[in-house]
Amino acid sequence: HAADAHRTDLMTITRHVLNEQSRNPESRGDFTILLSHIVLGCKFVASAVNKAGLAKLIGLAGETNGEEQKKLDVLSNEVFVKALVSSGRTCVLVSEEDEEATFVDPALRGKYCVCFDPLDGSSNIDCGVSIGTIFGIYMIKDKDNVTLEEVLQPGKNMLAAGYCMYGSSCTLVLSTGSGVNGFTLDPSLGEFILTHPDIKIPKKGKIYSVNEGNAKNWDAPTAKFVEKCKYPKDGSSPKSLRYIGSMVADVHRTLLYGGVFLYPADKKSPNGKLRVLYEVFPMSFLMEQAGGQSFTGKERALDLVPTKIHERSPIFLGSYDDVEEIKALYAEQT
Ligand code: AHM
Numbered sequence: 523h524a525a526d527a528h529r530t531d532l533m534t535i536t537r538h539v540l541n542e543q544s545r546n547p548e549s550r551g552d553f554t555i556l557l558s559h560i561v562l563g564c565k566f567v568a569s570a571v572n573k574a575g576l577a578k579l580i581g582l583a584g585e586t587n588g589e590e591q592k593k594l595d596v597l598s599n600e601v602f603v604k605a606l607v608s609s610g611r612t613c614v615l616v617s618e619e620d621e622e623a624t625f626v627d628p629a630l631r632g633k634y635c636v637c638f639d640p641l642d643g644s645s646n647i648d649c650g651v652s653i654g655t656i657f658g659i660y661m662i663k664d665k666d667n668v669t670l671e672e673v674l675q676p677g678k679n680m681l682a683a684g685y686c687m688y689g690s691s692c693t694l695v696l697s698t699g700s701g702v703n704g705f706t707l708d709p710s711l712g713e714f715i716l717t718h719p720d721i722k723i724p725k726k727g728k729i730y731s732v733n734e735g736n737a738k739n740w741d742a743p744t745a746k747f748v749e750k751c752k753y754p755k756d757g758s759s760p761k762s763l764r765y766i767g768s769m770v771a772d773v774h775r776t777l778l779y780g781g782v783f784l785y786p787a788d789k790k791s792p793n794g795k796l797r798v799l800y801e802v803f804p805m806s807f808l809m810e811q812a813g814g815q816s817f818t819g820k821e822r823a824l825d826l827v828p829t830k831i832h833e834r835s836p837i838f839l840g841s842y843d844d845v846e847e848i849k850a851l852y853a854e855q856t
């Protein structure tokens with residue numbers, strides 16, 4: 523029986539990625555090793571997030587009583603940096619938590635660059651709402667002579683990207699450039715199991731996701747688009763609004779249910795809020811891999827060439843047809 527096969531033939535994330543990589547005869551397992559260190563970081567954060575409400579009572583993992591509690595985002599960053607460095611497969615790291623890029627000690631260097639936001643959705647941490655980790659992976663040509671310029675590549679050069687959502691269950695969504703797959707953490711096994719193979723985003727969606735509190739500062743195309751969502755003129759039903767304020771959760775819902783997620787430019791923040799290297803690029807990569815689109819208001823998001831590591835960009839991503847509408851509104855304007 524198919525159901526039996528599922529229950530007894532577990533496709534773990536490691537097995538899945540090994541299968542994918544084995545299609546490349548030059549693959550020597552480096553990527554799989556890197557990924558297993560990212561997965562370790564995600565498991566640690568999942569466990570810490572689960573205990574967060576109790577932390578005052580029992581302390582978070584790795585901390586003894588009396589020691590001052592580390593903030594969850596700081597703790598998560600430390601775990602990811604240490605896991606990535608010790609993997610021996612990275613040469614440079616960019617984290618939302620660290621102002622400067624981290625260049626790995628030459629003795630521990632590998633060929634990958636990882637850009638990540640260890641715990642995104644900071645405003646949701648203290649109230650137990652879903653938060654997540656986001657990561658994008660590049661290959662560096664010459665690990666021994668890597669410079670910051672090499673980190674500032676357009677997103678389309680990314681090798682892999684993913685996120686882990688610490689929600690009602692813990693879900694890791696990954697693309698290595700041949701589609702998108704979702705894995706759910708089985709806490710009793712401590713393994714991520716393939717639960718959402720080959721995710722495709724619906725071509726058109728019924729949901730829009732945006733911080734509407736910023737409406738008074740929006741540019742004309744954004745305002746027009748949201749107006750169309752609420753008062754469609756073509757006889758279709760209005761879209762529903764869903765906004766969590768955690769990019770990972772809002773993008774995850776968009777990926778599965780369809781629709782659009784936007785963090786546009788506004789008068790107060792002309793470049794929007796979200797960061798190119800570890801928020802906009804990985805999510806755009808996943809969207810395109812799932813059959814959707816991602817747009818900055820000017821261009822395909824993955825064509826953008828960042829000029830600094832913490833650069834921001836406006837972002838509109840989601841179902842193909844919905845993003846097409848937004849592109850048309852921006853084209854009209856110019
Ligand atoms: P953070 O890095 O402080 O957590 O901010 C990023 C988060 C995203 O997860 C989310 O999409 C966005 O900020 C929400 O911003 P806002 O509160 O302005 O709507």
Ligand code: MG
Nearest residue numbers: 618639642643
């Ligand atoms: Mg963030």
